[in-house]
Amino acid sequence: MEFLGYERPDGSAGIRNYVAVISSGRCANEMAANIADAVPGAVPVIHSHVCVRLKDDNEKALRVLSGIGSSPNVAAAIVVGIGCENPSPATIGSEIAKSKKPVKVLTIMESDGFQSFIDEGLATTRSMVAEASKLQRKPFPLSFLTLGVKCGGSSAVSGIAGNAATGMVFDRLVAEGGTAIFSETSEVIGADHLIAKRAVNEEVARKFRDMVARQEAMITATGEDIRGTQPTRGNIAEGLVTLEEKSLGAMAKSGTSPLQGVLEYGEKPPGKGLYFMDGSAMTSELISSEAAAGAHIHIYNVGGGVSSSFRCAPGWMGDIPFIPQISVVSRRSKPHDSQETDFFDIFADTVIEGTESVNEVADRFFNEVIAVASGKLTKREMRKGYREPIVLYSTGPIL
Amino acid sequence: MKRAMRINSEDNTATALSDIEAGESISLVSKSGPVGEMTTKQAVPFGHKLAVTDIKKGDKIMKYGEVIGLATQPIGKGEYVHIHNVASALLPGAKEVK
Numbered sequence: 124m125e126f127l128g129y130e131r132p133d134g135s136a137g138i139r140n141y142v143a144v145i146s147s148g149r150c151a152n153e154m155a156a157n158i159a160d161a162v163p164g165a166v167p168v169i170h171s172h173v174c175v176r177l178k179d180d181n182e183k184a185l186r187v188l189s190g191i192g193s194s195p196n197v198a199a200a201i202v203v204g205i206g207c208e209n210p211s212p213a214t215i216g217s218e219i220a221k222s223k224k225p226v227k228v229l230t231i232m233e234s235d236g237f238q239s240f241i242d243e244g245l246a247t248t249r250s251m252v253a254e255a256s257k258l259q260r261k262p263f264p265l266s267f268l269t270l271g272v273k274c275g276g277s278s279a280v281s282g283i284a285g286n287a288a289t290g291m292v293f294d295r296l297v298a299e300g301g302t303a304i305f306s307e308t309s310e311v312i313g314a315d316h317l318i319a320k321r322a323v324n325e326e327v328a329r330k331f332r333d334m335v336a337r338q339e340a341m342i343t344a345t346g347e348d349i350r351g352t353q354p355t356r357g358n359i360a361e362g363l364v365t366l367e368e369k370s371l372g373a374m375a376k377s378g379t380s381p382l383q384g385v386l387e388y389g390e391k392p393p394g395k396g397l398y399f400m401d402g403s404a405m406t407s408e409l410i411s412s413e414a415a416a417g418a419h420i421h422i423y424n425v426g427g428g429v430s431s432s433f434r435c436a437p438g439w440m441g442d443i444p445f446i447p448q449i450s451v452v453s454r455r456s457k458p459h460d461s462q463e464t465d466f467f468d469i470f471a472d473t474v475i476e477g478t479e480s481v482n483e484v485a486d487r488f489f490n491e492v493i494a495v496a497s498g499k500l501t502k503r504e505m506r507k508g509y510r511e512p513i514v515l516y517s518t519g520p521i522l
Numbered sequence: 523m524k525r526a527m528r529i530n531s532e533d534n535t536a537t538a539l540s541d542i543e544a545g546e547s548i549s550l551v552s553k554s555g556p557v558g559e560m561t562t563k564q565a566v567p568f569g570h571k572l573a574v575t576d577i578k579k580g581d582k583i584m585k586y587g588e589v590i591g592l593a594t595q596p597i598g599k600g601e602y603v604h605i606h607n608v609a610s611a612l613l614p615g616a617k618e619v620k
Contacts, residue, residue: 279569283527362570365610368590481553
């Protein structure tokens, strides 16, 4: 099977064709937004990273910001900064340049002043957009595609509706030779032994167990025992009986393919197939890392209840305009909220209502993935307005 | 007819897709559609589970084709499966925490 994408110089294929104006640090966010907002076809990448962080968090930020710039959905990138950021604008730019796409680095420190900096930013953005606009879509096999996933507002039926259908979509993409990434390290505690047994070899299984143990040690160090507090009272009232059941419901979205490898936050998978990435259960943080790892599309599974009536997407679901987000809901509000139709792309509540099987939802869902990959806009892409900076995962203190 | 989902053929539990009363005839469905019928012995709320086979004390409780816990008492086919008769297989003490 094929989709229509944009050929990139590094041999990858994009499904969107934006010029990214990347802020190298929080201080430069406004400049990046002002430049990008003035040019149709350009999007700003603004975020929460600041220079008063330690080495490990600076490395994570470099991996994610350069990874986002290297995304196949980005035709060309401009990194803008003051010049004093860590990671430096030049380092972010040289990392992005490894993807062979056009990259330009502009800093206030190396400019003749603010106005000339903005002028040069606008001129560069316009010429990059003009160049990108000449590109036509062409057919690529599905093996070029990478999907990322996250679930939130889980309900008793997430595991047997939306997450089950997503798992089947993942399995189908992997069967086509594509790549799928799942994460949420804290959510696999309790099901880690079951995911580990899907690993392709003992080394991957060990790395996976080590990553989960590292996360659990970080949680325990705060004085909380996640195993003793899960499932929560609310989960039990919803029908979940054990931590294993809760974790398995969350992990249902990974499907049944063998686990090829384990990635650090924002790390690119070295091959095709199913990968686990270290990351938090905060959606706005996770979408950044999955985008940095090369995910073309982000799947967001909403369980139901309050979360299905909630429309504040940028803060909750993350905000990377060039990564289309397919929103899935497992249980609709009753009576049906008319705005739901404008918010969600895939309704998996039909499994609960009895009008469709999980297989049928997965068929429809997989076709939607191919359509979105070929250019169909998601509900999320058809809304504009309020914007949030991307949140970057950090584990160390702020100085 | 009300329905319950047995997500994997190895499961000895199914998840109620609506509130089910005791003594109701229900349809069991898999990922691909209906797979059979059975009668409940106890009421099972939406999203909660019932046993689809007789389960002995100490037996594995299966959902998603995986072990989600162990039976702490015998559970008859059609009976409600919840924290009163299941404990985590990983955490013997986890039940007391709630």
